[in-house]
Amino acid sequence: MYRCVAEVCGKGFPRKVNYCPFCGTRQGAASSDKAPPAARWADSGGSAKADAGAKAAAALAAAKAEEAQARLDERVRADAQAKADALAKAEASAKAEAQAKADAARAEALAQARDTGAGSAASRQPPEQLTSDQQNALERLNKLRGVNQPAAPAANPFQPQQGNNAQPSRPPLRKPISKSTWVSVAIVLGLIWFLARPSDPTKKLQARVDKAVEMVQDCKIDAARNELASLKSDKASAQQLKTLQDAINANAKKCDAKRHRAKAWSDLRPQLESALQSGAIDLADRRLAAFTKTWGADDESREMDGRIDVRKGERLLNEADACIKRADRACAEAKLQAAEKLQRSELKTRVELLRESLSELLKRTVLEQAVPAAAAPAAIPSSAAPARPVSPAQPAPSAQPSQQAQQGRKLLAEAQRELAQGNYKAAMDKANICATMIDEGNRECIALKNRAERMNRDLMNCVAAGRDWIDDRCQ
Structure with a gap:
């Protein structure tokens, strides 16, 4: 090493x-x-x-x-x-x-053995029939002493014990599942299946087709065409594709015309507003009439037409007021009739006021014409007084009734004309003047006055009921 x-x-x-x-x-x-x-x-x-x-x-x-x-x-x-x-x-x-x-276990085993053996002799069992507690204590004691005994065969847990030491059956380790639990689980699983189940692809495609048709009706042609291409790629049926294609073909021209009309209206509206502000009412009326003739009328064009009519009516009423101030009855009557033909509720109050002013002007005119005729006999000189008994030589009394009858007939004709035009209040005023001031007791004037009052009353009731008055009738 x-x-x-x-x-x-x-x-x-x-x-x-x-x-x-x-x-x-x-x-x-x-x-x-x-x-x-x-x-x-x-x-x-x-x-x-x-x-x-x-x-x-x-x-x-x-x-x-x-x-x-x-x-x-x-x-x-x-x-x-x-x-x-x-x-x-x-x-x-x-x-x-x-x-x-080991000491603690030995002491515990001895204590249990003493407690177990303290019973009466009748309750004691032979060594081969020890209780479970005694058997457990004996096994622990043998373990402490080091004595190994052959293990007893395992008891069958499903076989009931026989003999005096048979113990009652123990409760199950867990509680069995109840029927209500199984029913609840089945309901939950059914609900999950109902919510998560795949829907019918045909119904899905039909819903998409219906939505695309709605887009076509809203003039969203490009979006509808894109949806048509998507439906073709998704293998929609031929009938569904044909339905959507027909809807696109039927509404394409309408939507195109609608788009052009919207552009034309957006260009015309500022011009009309400028014309109204500058007072060029006739120019605005002509331009709006040309637009309506080309593209037709809608809510916006009708609203603009109403504004133009109101401005025209205000101008006519201003001219009628000027005519009344000049004592020109024919001019005032023509302007009022033109304003009434517009049939605007905004002008109704002012038209009635001007009608009253025109009636007062007519009364003044009639009175001014009647005063000279009444003053003619008073202008005879005093030297002619002795000739009063001679009746053939007095032409004045015969001239006065003929002049009053002529004025009465004229007023009656004007009242009839007003009644035919639907101006019941003006007809009432003229017939009243004819019957009370010009030709007292004239039956034709009184009858015309009553007829005008009745028709005016029917007109008010018809309007109050929310109905239309057409051709002297409530419809």
Whole structure:
């Protein structure tokens, strides 16, 4: 057995080597045997000195190796002794603990044996028929004494015990599953299956087709075409694809026209607003009429048409007011009739006020015409007073009734014209003037007045009921 010459290593190896395989230190003895050829070719004096130095170094290295090996052996012995002491202490502690447990078990077994044997003689059983507690205590005691008894054959848990020591059956280890639990589990599984079951692919595709048709109706043609391509890739039926394709073909032109109309309206609306603000009502009316003729009317165009009619009616009423101030009855009547034809509820109140003003103007005109006719007899000179008895020479009394009858007929014709146009209130006013101020007691004027009042009353009741008054009838 060879060892490394280094003190820190001192490892052993089975044969002689030039270098330690563990630390790599050069071994002196090996180096002396395998000297290089140059050393052998040196002179005898030099080789002798080298041999002496090598031997001294080898001796010193061997001494150091022996010393290191001794220290290593001492360390190994110390470690082994420490381990042996620790093991002995552990064994002693384990033995003491086992002894303590054995003493405690022995005391417990003896106590149970004394408690068991304290019963009456009649209740005692022969040794071969010990109770389970006694048998357990005896087994523990035998274990402590080191007596090994042959193990009894395992009892069949499913075979009931016979004899006096037969014990009642124990309850099951777990409670059996009730029927309600099984029913609940079945219901939950059925619900999961109902919710997670795969639906019919045909119904899914039909739902997609219906949704695509709704998109077509909303003029989302591009989205509907994309959905059609997706349905083709998903292998939809030919009937479903045909339904969607027909819907696209039927609504494509309508949606295109609708898009162009929306663009045209978006371009026209600012022009109409600007025309209304600048007062060019006729220009706005012409442009809106041209748009409606080309694209048709809708809610927005009707709303704009109503605004234009209101502005036109306000202008007509302003002109009618100016005509009344000039005492031009024909002009005022024409403007009021034009404003009433627009049939705007926003103008109704002002039209009624102007009608009243026109009636007052008519009354003043009639009174002004009647005053000169009444004052004509008073203008006769006093020199003609003696001629009063002569009846053939008085033309004035015959001229006055003819003039009043002419005015009455004129008012009656105007009232009939107003009644035919649906201006019942104006017809009532003119017929009233004819019957009370111009031609008192004229039956035609009174009848026309009553008819106008009745029709005006029917008109009010019809409007209050939310119905339409057309051709002098409530419909």
